Amino acid sequence: MRKIVLKTLTDYFKNTLSFGLSISFLSVSLYLLGLMTSQVDSLLSYQRLDIQSGDFWQLITGNLLHTNHWHLIMNLAGLWVILSLHDMHYSTKSLWLLFAGLCLLEGLGLYLFYPALLGYVGLSGVLHGLFAFGAVADIKRKMTSGWLLFIGVIAKVSYEQVYGASADVTTMIGARVATESHLVGAISGLILSMSIIIFQPRNIS
Template sequence: MLHTSDATNPLRKCSTTCIIAIIFTVLLPLLQFFHDSLLYYRHPIVDGEYWRLWSGSLVHTNHWHLLLNVAGLWLLTFIAPLPFRVHTQLLQIGCLATCVGAGLWWLNPEVIWYAGFSGVLYGLFMLGGLYRLQQRDWLTAAIILLGICGKTGWDWWLGTESATASLIEAPVIYAAHIYGMAGGLLLGILTHWQSNTKP
């Protein structure tokens, strides 16, 4: 169950999201040492290395790619902290990584390899934007939701010519962002439904 009963204390919301940001600020650079074993790579997945479906979201193409995603996570922490306990947020991140990997596997067979936390990050921003929408914080919600949708559209339009693609030394797989956002939308709907059905 994705509990939302702990969403009442703004300080607690911030502190739990800060804990998540700290965890991943430490964890993601360490996982770079296992890059080749964790990378989403279609051929080893076919051979049974199924963990790559979600672990690909935890490694990056280079240090700029890693820094961009860590910075994005801290941005989320400051503008739209998520109102969930740490273990719930970790579970949500696992669900989003699974959505990204499964989406690429089933819907984008042309994608041979993928790395990056951005698909998960876009899902977290979607979740944060939907929560702000539920709280009637219209401005923050609009900035977040229009921002991630606009960035995804921009990456799709520019393709390999985008500045981001040059910086990370790889094409931007905007489909991963879409799958992360779809996962965030589903999680947002689920948590909203749970909060409305509690006695």
Template sequence: MMLLVLQLLAPESTMSLRYDRAAILDGEAWRLLTGQLVHLGWTHCLLNVGGWIVGALLFPKLFARRRFWLEVGAMAIGVGLGLLLLDPKLAHYVGLSGVIYGVLVRGSLPSAGRDWRMTTLLLLIVGRLASQVWVGPGASEEEMIGGAIIVSAHVYGAMMGALLSLGPRVLR
């Protein structure tokens, strides 16, 4: 998987691909996307790989669709643009967690209300996000991954997943 290869190449891959606000404003727009592909360290990377695997196991039909990979790209760019436009004090960001939140919302939202499991999953996601926004991330979580958890990235990812689920047919 690309995330693992990029982690093997760290720290060079991280420095050249991370979301870097100043570099993006200087024309390195690819960092809006590639910042999602690099991580703070191995623990952070493996946690995100685990989240990706959970998503693939929960939503195999979604992952099998060709259009899904375009949606993942849209989620990643949406997270990057959200950080750029709405978090002007954030200088750097790495990690796939925002996109993972988007995938989980994208997969669960269409069936929520009809399938109790998807309703429960969606409520757990929303509850987790609400806790992160109002209480903040746990210090032990941040210590485990080796840096700050950027909650807004999770929120932007979830919003992109909802938009792709509920938006006009052209988005689906």
């Protein structure tokens, strides 16, 4: 049974398994630590006033914290779905670099364009970035699914900016869904994907 499970995982996540496990372990560990001490939240969550005072790491680390176990479960489930969709586009190194870039752009985007947002935690903004990046990678490979995913993420984010997030999700995670983070994340994913396309070395014949 163990061999079957391992084979299934390696088949679906040939290039992203170690990354997915690492992010899952890190997120779960931080969540459990946060249950034991409030210092985790005060030190690592995105807090605008603290960032203004020099706690710049919160621009990145806030993406790895969660409000409750439902918030954590939903985001990690989303992460694994995205990795399964776009595993073929990544190497372990490129995925870590992309993730770090998205975390930084997410934090900077919220800080620069949403001054009224004083606090934020969660991986969903970065997940929207990964999804958008993967959709563009699909399109670049001339995969029809890429256009469907691209239109889907644009439609979802646009809807949220007008109507907000589901009330059920808000109740489940015990906090307001920061839909602005989804917008920033999706735009960040598009910026990074376009940057790679523009600056990628081209063969000269």
